[in-house]
Amino acid sequence: MKIVPDPVFSMPHSSPQLTAAPMEGLTTVVFRRLHAEMFGAADRYYLPFVTPTVEPRFTARQLRELAPRANEGLAVIPQLLTRRSADFLWAARALADMGYPEVNLNLGCPAGTVVVKGKGSGFLGDAIALREFFDDVFGQDLPIAVSVKTRLGLRSPDEFAGIVELYNLYPIARLIVHPRIRSDFYKGDARRSVLLSALPSIKAPLGVNGDIVTEGDIAAAGNAFAAAPGGLAEIMIGRALMADPALLRKARGGPAASRGEIRSFHHALFDAYTTLFESRKNAMMRLKEYWFYQSCLFGADDELEKLHRAMKAVNRTREPAEFNARIEDLIESFTLLQHARFGWRKPL
Ligand SMILES: Cc1cc2nc3c(=O)[nH]c(=O)nc-3n(C[C@H](O)[C@H](O)[C@H](O)COP(=O)(O)O)c2cc1C
The missing domain is CATH 3.20.20.70 (Aldolase class I)
Known part of the structure; x- marks a missing residue:
């Protein structure tokens, strides 16, 4: 140990x-x-x-x-x-x-x-x-x-x-x-x-x-x-x-995440959870929880409505292959932000 x-x-x-x-x-x-x-x-x-x-x-x-x-x-x-x-x-x-x-x-x-x-x-x-x-x-x-x-x-x-x-x-x-x-x-x-x-x-x-x-x-x-x-x-x-x-x-002075890194991280999490849960569907459910936050690293102000719609579709998805395709599409097609948007803030 x-x-x-x-x-x-x-x-x-x-x-x-x-x-x-x-x-x-x-x-x-x-x-x-x-x-x-x-x-x-x-x-x-x-x-x-x-x-x-x-x-x-x-x-x-x-x-x-x-x-x-x-x-x-x-x-x-x-x-x-x-x-x-x-x-x-x-x-x-x-x-x-x-x-x-x-x-x-x-x-x-x-x-x-x-x-x-x-x-x-x-x-x-x-x-x-x-x-x-x-x-x-x-x-x-x-x-x-x-x-x-x-x-x-x-x-x-x-x-x-x-x-x-x-x-x-x-x-x-x-x-x-x-x-x-x-x-x-x-x-x-x-x-x-x-x-x-x-x-x-x-x-x-x-x-x-x-x-x-x-x-x-x-x-x-x-x-x-x-x-x-x-x-x-x-x-x-x-x-x-x-x-x-x-x-x-x-x-610490290092670089921001690249699209490639976010994609690799997504797939690595997906694979590791699939192994742990012995279920791709359960892994997908877990990944949806990460993407609630992770999606806040994407989307310029004028893309937010479109991003909102894309995330709705992601969350509705029931098939792991379709889920991954939608996530891949999101990673490629939206602006990758330098700083995460405080998108999870809720008013009191
Ligand atoms: C989904 C979720 C799970 C959490 N689980 C724990 C936990 O197990 N133990 C704990 O002390 N705080 C837990 N927290 C609180 C966080 O550790 C943290 O205090 C809180 O999110 C505020 O910090 P942040 O604004 O940086 O997220 C949890 C928060 C969330 C949103």
Whole structure:
């Protein structure tokens, strides 16, 4: 097993790491390997959340993502979604045994089925339970660092100051903030001003996330949050990396994606998912989820109506061969943009 050591544990860093956000169904082992190989690896890939249960072992399905061999050569941080410290602890120890240097706690997921159980962003609404959880977790001498990915609060951004006070009581390895509240889901704009106001009080090394779409946005976030007292450890990108797989490469001074690269990436994802699912139809369904974002790298302003129609046809397609033909056509016939359009933005 070989997971590249994360420099953050051995030396202070001046420029923030550029990391791939966890995205269920998208930043899978298939995506991570192909993305790293074809566009250059993110400084870290966070794994989509895993829910540990009372049964103290990972399922075969969870191990598909977690097995060290699946992540060889990449800096990968697994993420756990739970409000039970006992479940977190066995899973964290198991991940340490597998060689992972850090585990991330999900305090951001806004899904109704998660929040109703007091998990994800739902946990933010119960400060007493959250404190007990952290007392249990940090009271153990865990052989693995613990980082947190959080929203600003459950119901109101005003909750954030109190939540930060709570976080400051513990040696959290990194605090990654997606500055929305639960009820925002993914709508409206990230509430970056709330995070900026709280900045002086955040002790942990900071990660910023949310609505960072272009390399200009990455640079702007780097400047805006540079004064974080614990350092700006990372800028985390989710949906924009699905739209533009070359985004991190560009931010490091490299070239934009070519049509050929997007085509090769599409086919490589399609083939790898076909193998994984043993079904071209299921692979096609998965690829439709990528193309919801990926299509935002195509289409000049005057082509948007036509692109919209093309994507409708793509989504209606039931046959993998026809799907691939439509995608090939889209890649060839629309303008390839330098920067992804923020086409997935939804109003509040
Ligand atoms: C389809 C989808 C799946 C996601 N899955 C996870 C997840 O497993 N764990 C998590 O912490 N966040 C998850 N997120 C949230 C993202 O990691 C990220 O915080 C959010 O998309 C905002 O960042 P962005 O604007 O760069 O996309 C998910 C978001 C989407 C859209």
